[in-house]
Amino acid sequence: MTKVRTRFAPSPTGYLHIGGARTALFSWLYARKMQGDFILRIEDTDRERSTQASVDAILEGMQWLGLDHDEGPFYQTQRFDRYKAVIQQLLDQGDAYYCYCSKERLETLRESQWAAKQKPRYDGLCHGRTDIPEGAEPVVRFRNQQEGTVIFDDRVRGTVIFNNSELDDLIIARSDGTPTYNLTVVVDDLDMEITHVIRGDDHINNTPRQINILRALGQKPPIYAHVPMILGDDGKRLSKRHGAVSVMQYRDEGYLPDAVLNYLVRLGWSYADQEVFSREQMQALFDLKDVNKAASTFNTEKLQWLNQHYIKEMPASTIAEHLQWQFNDQGIDTRQGPAVTDVIDALKERARTLKELAAAARYFYQDFDTYDEKAAKKQFKQGTAEVLAALHEGLGTVDHWDLEPIHAAIMQVCKALDLKLGKVGPPLRVAVTGTAMSPSLDVTLKLIGKQRTLERIEKAIDYIK
């Protein structure tokens, strides 16, 4: 049995978006599961739109997600000689021909066909043409046979049949001599010995054309697997031109790559009732035959749930590495203050994203001059200053600044003032955090530290007066 080889072949005309990432994930998973190779290929034959910045963005996205490739990245622009040779071969064989039709004529042709309620297609005017117009820069068209059918067994769609009569003679080389997609993809998948072509189902219509080119070259087609699209909230396909979000934007928003991967893998694929998959489990359990046929809609809320799951389950030290980006972004310096891992343990059950987590951690590292308006209004009233003063005194006597003594000191103040904890805790929380929500008080105070706690209580007393 030959080794499985899959590939991801984006065109560098934008960042790596969430739909492309899912396609890449499926290709990568299948290769890993089958202990095959995963190849990265950059389809940059469109010189007009391809940019180095896009190549870099795609590479960065793949790396962030941890989708490592075994070969590549290969660039199609570096393989022009090879394509040229294949085009010449097709020309020599009579499977391709020069076409001198102007863009204007083609445009007119399409319009009239549309008006006649027909499928727009090239009419084959230049096939067999012997006169060569003066100064024309011809394109090369592949001669598609008109009889018979193309049948392929798609791993997710099942048997797919096309009538050759639906296909027209497609352009395989532009007038400047550069090759186009349907030619390069065939040549590359052949040369790179790709066994399984896993791609978005927007390519399903291209497949019979590619198979015909393959036949003309005397080669056998690879196995195809067309995975469904991901739709945006509006039900429209997610694409670069339509509302797709860069995977790097998910990092910026505070999502863990494992959460994004886990979310993505369950979009269009399932394994009974299981929702959470480690990378290893995905690789072991993924199978093309379990991929859905229907398009699915992206749902951020479920991603958030998974993200929090990973924030809670992963080691705090690992979270800390990813969190550093957010601290930098939010201008929080964590070099002074409690250990980041302790802060993570205290806050991880209250944050769905790392962005939220970093924001919630701010008061552990920075003093503040203002209080949350609603919280201050509700908790700072007449008499609160006295309560805080008592807390200041009580906490001031705590020598061993730890959970138990802190808790005992607070309870002692409650007892002395004959107040319930519900009257003492909330104002203390606002005083030391500036907000109405935080982890439990003993944990919060411990992490803030004795010195800072006492200072902030004093400050709050001044503020109330």
Next chain:
RNA sequence: GUCCCCAUCGUCUAGCGGUUAGGACAUUGCCCUUUCACGGCAGUAACCGGGGUUCGAGUCCCCGUGGGGACGCCA
């Protein structure tokens, strides 16, 4: 318009001829609770429509409807 593809709770999905149609997210209620969360328990919620096939259809077939895609000297 032509061709192709698709169709189970709001969303992601399980189901592979006989199920009280299951799970997850979201949502609602209750419990836990010094706040916010977490957690626990319970609930609301779906087979697009119409014809067949069959003793029996969410499951198979056909038609309709709806949605998506392709129809480029883009990929």
